[in-house]
Amino acid sequence: MSTKKVPARTGSTVTRRKRSAGSGRLLRQERADTISHAAIEFFAEHGFKGQTRELAARAGVTQGLLYRHFPNKDAIIEKVYHDVFLSxxxxxxxxxxxxxxxxxxxxxxxxxxxxxxxxxxxxxxxxxxxxxxxxxxxxxxxxxxxxxxxxxxxxxxxxxxxxxxxxxxxxxxxxxxxxxxxxxxxxxxxxxxxxxxxxxxxxxxxxxxxxxxxxxxxxxxxxxxxxxxxxxxxxxxxxxx
Structure with a gap:
């Protein structure tokens, strides 16, 4: 009678999902930080009348992705204020x-x-x-x-x-x-x-x-x-x- 081998499991589905979620959060935070750092440089050069389309290009992301991390321009400026002045x-x-x-x-x-x-x-x-x-x-x-x-x-x-x-x-x-x-x-x-x-x-x-x-x-x-x-x-x- 043959016995079917079961492949070794590297981790439970729940564990893999947790790792995936953790990686996703880390990536999201890294992107937000990238946008924030780019915003500091961009606004210091151009003032706050600079366009978010240009800011997105500076950060290396699309304008749509930028707004996935920050709901509007005011939220980006608030983050810049926090990072430069309060931190x-x-x-x-x-x-x-x-x-x-x-x-x-x-x-x-x-x-x-x-x-x-x-x-x-x-x-x-x-x-x-x-x-x-x-x-x-x-x-x-x-x-x-x-x-x-x-x-x-x-x-x-x-x-x-x-x-x-x-x-x-x-x-x-x-x-x-x-x-x-x-x-x-x-x-x-x-x-x-x-x-x-x-x-x-x-x-x-x-x-x-x-x-x-x-x-x-x-x-x-x-x-x-x-x-x-x-x-x-x-x-x-x-x-x-």
Whole structure:
């Protein structure tokens, strides 16, 4: 009597289906990441008025496939905002600024050097400007409002403590204090504008420039803050998002 051989099975149908589904999810994520990375470069070059057909060609996919991963252009831009601006956020910044066991100068230098590493990139600088120029300013305002509430407020509080002035619990933050912190970060940001937008030569050693800016800030700003008119600032100078 002959016995029919049964081929060896490499795995159950359920297992093979799970592997196939897992591979499908991985491929889908890889394609979404490819589109996102291409969108960052594309919008940094052309602004947000660039067409999705051109973006799809840059990403090496069809426009139909692009919309299978992102329902519309706004969803792509939201992903770009997250990947460029939010993914680089370091929650330790707030801890560094508030650590009074460390001299204020060292705290500020550490924060601004680390922060500048994240923003001193062509896509960061150019996209931030395009958010304001291309009618999508809510993204920039959203980011800046978060900076106000988590970073700049703390810097003012620490400058006050450093100078022996009343805390923000007893004396409301003033317009001039907010403006002086604005001025410091703006001077650093403009190095990136000069380089990545205007095409001008900038110093190679940005860290030394930051150290000099912090030195100048602490030499003059605390006294200027103390002597400025007692005009209370509505801290969220930016509209509600």
């Amino acid at each position: 680089n956020w370091n929650p330790e910044w707030e801890v560094w600024i508030g650590d009074r066991a460390v001299p204020l100068r060292d705290r500020l230098v550490r924060f601004y050097k680390d922060y500048t590493k994240g923003i001193m990139k062509p896509e960061w600088i150019r996209l931030f400007l395009y958010f304001g120029l291309d009618g999508r300013g809510d993204f920039a305002k959203r980011y800046l409002k978060n900076m106000h509430q988590t970073i700049w407020y703390r810097i003012v509080a620490e400058v006050r403590h450093h100078s022996g002035r009343p805390s923000l619990d007893f004396e409301a933050i003033k317009v001039s204090e907010v403006e002086m912190v604005w001025a410091l970060i703006a001077s650093i940001f403009f190095i990136g504008v000069r380089h990545y937008v205007l095409g001008l030569t900038v110093p190679d050693d940005i860290d030394s420039i930051i150290e000099a800016k912090i030195h100048a800030f602490l030499e003059g700003v605390p006294a200027a803050m103390a002597d400025s008119p007692n005009q209370e600032a509505i801290f969220d100078l930016l509209p509600d998002m």
